[in-house]
Amino acid sequence: MKKLLVAAMVGTAFLAAPAQAQDNTGKVQVKLLGTAVLPDGKITDKPVDLVPLPAATQTKANDNVVPTVAIEYFFTPEVSIETICCMTQHDVDAVAGLPGAELVSNAKVIPATFTAKYHLNAGGISPYVGAGVTYFLWVDVKPGAATVPAPLNVTKTKFSDEFGFVLQAGVDVPVGDSGFGITLDAKRYFVDTTAQWYVGNTLAIETDHKLDPWVLSAGVAYRF
Structure with missing residues (x-):
């Protein structure tokens, strides 16, 4: 379902008519x-x-829904740059080898993200595509409940901060002529992290993880 939504947005953007100047909107959204x-x-x-x-140990990070704010600046009616502000929290659980075991608890990440976007004008509706960079900054990572007692006795867990890339597609739909609108957005991040579990000062476990989240958003916009 997620992939179909993104494909539909991208298809809409590429099939739309060539962009034309929009003279009824501002530079900031x-x-x-x-x-x-x-x-x-x-x-x-x-x-x-x-x-x-266990040799078959595999993990999965849980999904989360959070409020976000996006700020966008238009250099031209077609070209803009956007950044987002949010913090999201995730657990990491084992899904094989140690099924159901919580390995990381309430890991909080700030995904600092900047994307450059190209907008099309399809009769007032503005589909867009974009790409950019991200930096995942982990600000609080706790050992999971399954790692604290014996035999693991973990005392500290860390995630590495990492740079990554982002692809983006979406659509802005104006509501009237006052600058208000509704918006749908989909991003695919490509970023990894390294997790470390310590027992005292000893690094007991280190694992590399593929994060690569889908980030799907819907909300309201105001351009001025």
């Missing part, structure tokens, strides 16, 4: 959005494993 963050979280490598974990 602010969006208030409800955003679903749908990460992967699977293990791609285990560089350190002193426990050891």
